[in-house]
Amino acid sequence: xxxxxxxxxxxxxxxxxxxxxxxxxxxxxxxxxxxxxxxxxxxxxxxxxxxxxxxxxxxxxxxxxxxxxxxxxxxxxxxxxxxxxxxxxxxxxxxxxxxxxxxxxxxxxxxxxxxxxxxxxxxxxxxxxxxxxxxxxxxxxxxxxxxxxxxxxxxxxxxxx
Numbered sequence: 463x464x465x466x467x468x469x470x471x472x473x474x475x476x477x478x479x480x481x482x483x484x485x486x487x488x489x490x491x492x493x494x495x496x497x498x499x500x501x502x503x504x505x506x507x508x509x510x511x512x513x514x515x516x517x518x519x520x521x522x523x524x525x526x527x528x529x530x531x532x533x534x535x536x537x538x539x540x541x542x543x544x545x546x547x548x549x550x551x552x553x554x555x556x557x558x559x560x561x562x563x564x565x566x567x568x569x570x571x572x573x574x575x576x577x578x579x580x581x582x583x584x585x586x587x588x589x590x591x592x593x594x595x596x597x598x599x600x601x602x603x604x605x606x607x608x609x610x611x612x613x614x615x616x617x618x619x620x621x622x623x
Contacts, residue, residue, distance in 0.1 A: 464484055466481035466484075467482060469482055469529055469533045472536045473537045474537075474538055474539060475542065482495065487527065488515070488524035489513045492515070501540065502566055504570075505525075508525060512570045514570035514597065515538060516573055517532065517538075521574045539573075550572075551617065552611070555611070555613045556568065559609045559610040560606050561602060562602065567598060571597050574596065575593070579615060585612070590608045594607065594608070
């Protein structure tokens with residue numbers, strides 16, 4: 463068994479310091495050490511997008527990173543999107559548009575879309591498709607997901623609506 467390494471990071475606004483094996487992936491750390499099971503494990507090759515989290519505001523594949531690489535960084539998981547028990551606007555839009563079926567891809571989609579909307583607050587449908595092309599969904603056909611993301615971007619540009 464490898465010697466453990468101390469890692470300190472901020473996860474969903476809370477500081478975390480613990481010791482982990484150097485080879486533990488970030489997704490395994492989040493799920494097993496912190497109990498944040500909203501981040502799913504899919505392909506374990508960075509292809510499907512189910513493990514997507516935000517690190518310092520950017521979408522990253524947590525299956526491709528070691529937990530120790532997140533030291534000193536800010537990580538946000540799907541559990542960190544809701545504030546004070548209220549769904550984020552994007553989560554609410556996914557709900558309204560039925561942008562999930564089995565739900566397995568949903569956390570990764572939400573994280574990718576959240577990071578994307580921070581970079582591009584008023585995207586076109588084609589830009590949303592491109593931004594989410596790295597997230598695989600086997601159930602929805604993507605249309606409700608794209609509609610949900612576009613609704614949030616339109617609400618941001620027209621806050622009275």
